[in-house]
Amino acid sequence: MIEIRHLKKNFGTLTVLKDVNAVIRKGEIVSIIGPSGTGKSTLLRCLNLLEYPDAGEILVNGVPLLAPHTDIPAIRRKMGMVFQHFNLFPHLTVLENITIAPRKLLRRSAAEAKKKALELLKTVGLENKAFALPSELSGGQQQRIAIARALAMEPEIILFDEPTSALDPTMVDEVLSVISELAKTGITMIIVTHEMRFARNVSSRVFFMEEGCVYEEGTPQQIFESPKRPKTIAFIKRIDMEYFALAREDFDEVHIRSRARALADRHHLSEEQREKFRGVFISTLRDVVFPVTEKIDLYMGVSKTNGMLGFAAIWDGKTADPFTRVPEVTRYILENSRSATFSYTEDGRPEVKVLFDRQS
Numbered sequence: 001m002i003e004i005r006h007l008k009k010n011f012g013t014l015t016v017l018k019d020v021n022a023v024i025r026k027g028e029i030v031s032i033i034g035p036s037g038t039g040k041s042t043l044l045r046c047l048n049l050l051e052y053p054d055a056g057e058i059l060v061n062g063v064p065l066l067a068p069h070t071d072i073p074a075i076r077r078k079m080g081m082v083f084q085h086f087n088l089f090p091h092l093t094v095l096e097n098i099t100i101a102p103r104k105l106l107r108r109s110a111a112e113a114k115k116k117a118l119e120l121l122k123t124v125g126l127e128n129k130a131f132a133l134p135s136e137l138s139g140g141q142q143q144r145i146a147i148a149r150a151l152a153m154e155p156e157i158i159l160f161d162e163p164t165s166a167l168d169p170t171m172v173d174e175v176l177s178v179i180s181e182l183a184k185t186g187i188t189m190i191i192v193t194h195e196m197r198f199a200r201n202v203s204s205r206v207f208f209m210e211e212g213c214v215y216e217e218g219t220p221q222q223i224f225e226s227p228k229r230p231k232t233i234a235f236i237k238r239i240d241m242e243y244f245a246l247a248r249e250d251f252d253e254v255h256i257r258s259r260a261r262a263l264a265d266r267h268h269l270s271e272e273q274r275e276k277f278r279g280v281f282i283s284t285l286r287d288v289v290f291p292v293t294e295k296i297d298l299y300m301g302v303s304k305t306n307g308m309l310g311f312a313a314i315w316d317g318k319t320a321d322p323f324t325r326v327p328e329v330t331r332y333i334l335e336n337s338r339s340a341t342f343s344y345t346e347d348g349r350p351e352v353k354v355l356f357d358r359q360s
């Protein structure tokens with residue numbers, strides 16, 4: 001239904017979307033997650049041309065959106081959009097807010113538009129608010145009206161940009177449950193959200209945005225339970241992470257030390273913790289990992305939820321448990337950490353993982 005190819009968008013010298021590629025099929029519910037400032041809103045706004053992309057292609061049902069003779073208003077009508085701040089017309093009643101676009105753009109009669117609006121108000125649980133003004137409604141109710149208004153245009157796809165992030169926490173669930181019900185009707189939806197549990201429950205696919213692209217995508221289970229790439233892992237597991245792709249021949253210890261120090265400073269690690277970490281880290285690399293490989297991906301991080309400190313090294317190829325090769329080193333590592341384990345990642349790469357208690 002929507003195909004995005006090499007989409008690029010700059011604001012002045014700032015490249016927000018570097019190279020976005022994605023295919024969204026009819027009936028899919030795609031959640032877009034990621035740190036703020038990574039271009040999630042910009043991507044949605046490019047899809048209905050509230051922002052004009054600098055390069056790339058967007059195909060909607062095979063029609064190239066950016067081609068010169070495309071009927072943009074017609075395509076835009078197929079896409080509903082729900083914003084963070086509802087954007088209802090303050091001087092119009094709920095009913096007028098919902099019927100104005102169908103009457104003007106779809107040329108519906110007043111009676112027809114009203115009938116449809118009342119049905120939609122029922123679906124969002126607000127049939128008794130038809131004659132209220134937006135200011136008389138709570139934020140959660142206003143957002144449900146905004147959803148009804150988007151649906152009144154009978155869109156084929158509906159785009160949500162953080163529909164609950166401006167709401168009081170007590171009103172988040174009523175909006176999410178309306179969206180979840182909507183998801184069951186088979187309409188295609190793209191939802192930018194920070195509500196991870198919701199994204200996990202409602203989506204057929206999840207896009208994680210970083211570095212100006214869809215950095216990792218997968219089923220909710222893949223993204224939330226076994227994210228593969230470092231920035232996805234850090235985001236999902238709420239880890240403040242430093243990541244290094246290392247090759248033995250250009251191992252830059254000064255650089256690694258300085259980033260480790262910055263991480264330790266951010267989390268106020270004690271001198272004793274730093275000392276332990278440093279000792280275990282160096283012997284793991286020097287005695288356990290580097291002897292079996294040339295190249296490693298290295299992560300070190302501190303959990304933002306429980307303060308747990310740790311590092312992991314992952315490499316290519318097949319290796320028997322490297323700890324069994326070096327018993328004295330292994331003993332030293334185990335004595336100075338909470339745990340040190342050898343396993344395989346889901347894609348079959350050997351991994352050692354060492355964890356420390358925050359207060360050790």
Ligand code: ADP
Pocket residue numbers: 011016035036037038039040041042043
């Ligand atoms: P997200 O929705 O992921 O938080 P946005 O798409 O809103 O990110 O913004 C991405 C980046 O683009 C941010 O650095 C933001 O400041 C910048 N940006 C967004 N819109 C504009 C604009 N109209 N003019 C200049 N910079 C913008």
Ligand code: MG
Pocket residue numbers: 040041042162
């Ligand atoms: Mg945004």
